[in-house]
Amino acid sequence: MAEELKPDLCIIGAGSGGLSLAAGAVQMGASVVLIEGHKMGGDCLNYGCVPSKALLGAGRMVPPLSYADAQAHVRATIEKIEPHDSQDRFEGLGVTVLRDWARFTSPRTVEAGGRTIRARRFVIATGSRPFVPPIDGLEDVPYLTNETIFDLAEKPDHLIIIGGGPIGMEMAQAHRQLGCEVTVIEGAKALGRDDPDMAEIVVQHLRGQGITLHENTSAQAVTRSADGKITVETGQGPITGSHLLIAVGRKVNLAQLDLDTAGVEHTGKGVTVGANLRSVSNRRVYAIGDAAGGLHFTHVAGYHAGVVIRSILLGLPAKARTDHIPWVTYTEPELAHVGMSEADARAKYGGAVEVITQPFAGMDRAIATGQTEGLAKVIVHQGRPVGATIAGPQAGELIGIWALAIANSLKISAVANTVLPYPSLGEINKRLAGSYFSPRLFESAMVKRVVRTVQRFLP
Incomplete structure (x- = not known):
């Protein structure tokens, strides 16, 4: 028994x-x-968050690591964290x-x-x-997933990735930075769950790095030739490479x-x-x-x-919510989001929504470090932020202040009143908040009348 x-x-x-x-x-x-x-440690430690960010980090090192050394860096990173789990x-x-x-x-x-x-x-x-989709011929072709790609010993000559979501785009950039030719096939829009304008900033940067991206393109069949080459048949023609990564979901x-x-x-x-x-x-x-x-x-x-x-x-009541959950795609530039999208906010609140943007090009720290590509956006309803998206350097860190504000229903004045060190990238959030109040202060006839009246009576 x-x-x-x-x-x-x-x-x-x-x-x-x-x-x-x-x-x-x-x-x-x-x-x-x-x-x-x-x-x-589950997927995150062994196949997901930890190894993917380690591989991205390896690709950004100067000088760049070899592919074998990059994978060794991934294994070493996992080994350092393993004892905690x-x-x-x-x-x-x-x-x-x-x-x-x-x-x-x-x-x-x-x-x-x-x-x-x-x-x-x-x-x-x-x-x-x-999730492995039912693509004709896939069962007869060797393919990679996030559970196996970190076991590769030799650098792929040409990595084909089916799926343009966060995993696919992160792996695309990591492998491109490590010297691989990379082609991404996405059935809809790449990074499609994010703000389309902000996602496009990241997409265009990746294209500029030499990543070939086919959007609105379906993978219809997969074959393997006698010499080991893998061909993905699409509605826009065949794509042939040395390795295939499936990254279409979970x-x-x-x-x-x-x-x-x-x-x-x-x-x-x-x-x-x-x-x-x-x-x-x-x-x-x-x-x-x-x-x-x-x-x-x-x-x-x-x-x-x-x-x-x-x-x-x-024995206490507790409920989970989702409106305050942030997410980040750790490409370079990073893409981070929390709360409602602009489209959802307009659908819910109509004209009572204000959208404020601030480019990184206007930030002194970004100029000093040469990281001026990107944009930050916050959506405000009745003085409270209800959503924010950042595409730019360290977006995953910068989104935290908006996650805090939305989780605790803070007014945007809480961010405007915060003093941040100069020069820092974090100032972009304070400048966003300040932009909400600027027209109310500097373009208001009433404010100007009040100031003139006060000035007449001040000693």
């Missing part, structure tokens, strides 16, 4: 969300079982870690590693994997869990949950991160962990 464990909390998946939840819960006094069937660390915190695949055996039990776990609450944090990891046995409703997008991230059909089960069917970002999984810990451990 299998050994039975009875923890307060059983977490399935040791990626960003699962690890954050496990560490927080056990340190707050809960007993925790953490189950991971693959690698500790390791089984040893979490067992040291008091978490029971089981390294096996989990499956539900009833609405309140899970089996893994020859053990049965009967927990008070279960949290599904299984993340996602690359698929949630739920298939192995036997969710039907647990009475957990789910779709192809994830577990069906309420705003509190609790399963609508099994109150013992929660889902966080990609498994919850929402935004697929590592920081969202961490945020979700903080939401459910309030409910699971403290």
